[in-house]
Amino acid sequence: MQNAALLELGLDYLYVPLPVHPSRLETAVAGLQACGFVGFNVTIPHKQAITSLMDRLTEPAQLAGAVNTVRIEPDGTLTGTNTDIGGFVQPLVNSDWQGKTATILGNGGAALAVAIGCRQLGFEYIHVCGRDRDRLYAFCSGNTALEGVKPLLWTELDRVLPRTDLLVNTTPIGMVPTVEESPLSTENLSHLPEQATVYDLIYRPRPTRLLERAIGRGLRGIDGLAMLVAQGEAALEFWLDRPAPAGIMARAVQTLN
Numbered sequence: 001m002q003n004a005a006l007l008e009l010g011l012d013y014l015y016v017p018l019p020v021h022p023s024r025l026e027t028a029v030a031g032l033q034a035c036g037f038v039g040f041n042v043t044i045p046h047k048q049a050i051t052s053l054m055d056r057l058t059e060p061a062q063l064a065g066a067v068n069t070v071r072i073e074p075d076g077t078l079t080g081t082n083t084d085i086g087g088f089v090q091p092l093v094n095s096d097w098q099g100k101t102a103t104i105l106g107n108g109g110a111a112l113a114v115a116i117g118c119r120q121l122g123f124e125y126i127h128v129c130g131r132d133r134d135r136l137y138a139f140c141s142g143n144t145a146l147e148g149v150k151p152l153l154w155t156e157l158d159r160v161l162p163r164t165d166l167l168v169n170t171t172p173i174g175m176v177p178t179v180e181e182s183p184l185s186t187e188n189l190s191h192l193p194e195q196a197t198v199y200d201l202i203y204r205p206r207p208t209r210l211l212e213r214a215i216g217r218g219l220r221g222i223d224g225l226a227m228l229v230a231q232g233e234a235a236l237e238f239w240l241d242r243p244a245p246a247g248i249m250a251r252a253v254q255t256l257n
Contacts, residue, residue: 001232004252008245013038022049029053032072039071039239047109054080063116063145066109069235081238084113087231089121091199091222092166098122101163103152105129105183106170107139110201114168116145127152127160161191169200174208182209189213196220203228225253
């Protein structure tokens, strides 16, 4: 999708995948600086580790404690940002979430961006659901941006579903290759209100088993493709200081399955 946008803009740039072992992260970043890269994305497992290599962090990166997009400035210094938060929020901005309740499945790095996004959207109650009590409580208490976010053990999930307006899956359950799996059963989903929205960050397959079940119940479903495109457009704008061409990235990813 990035290359489709670059081609549309007529720019002589190329977006390429570069696998980097965690032990070689600092060396890899130095190599990108030396080779004249304009910028790069960062994915699992480097999003937190790379923050210490940045010369400056934008406010979203500071809030999330994680960087997924880096710009190499003309003087060679590094500016890190986080476009995951804005990417998550984008499909939800035209609805009124003030005073409502969000329940987030999972307590990893993606859940952090989602929780911050929910706070920005005006949710009054935000629950983060996990299976490991120690990891879950450490997650909810480890970032000032999560103040007021309530930890919820998976075994307690059914008690909050009846008042959940937005349910977000940030776990990998249902992702390729485990496409037959779902983090919630049809019975779990039956506890959600009729007006609830189910948002699965996974974009392969489309729909996931979770969304298939949710839509089958008449609930609104959103998959991760909109978030993927929105964070990608924001990254391109961050690197080039110009808007991404409208609709190009979305069309480029429509073939994902």
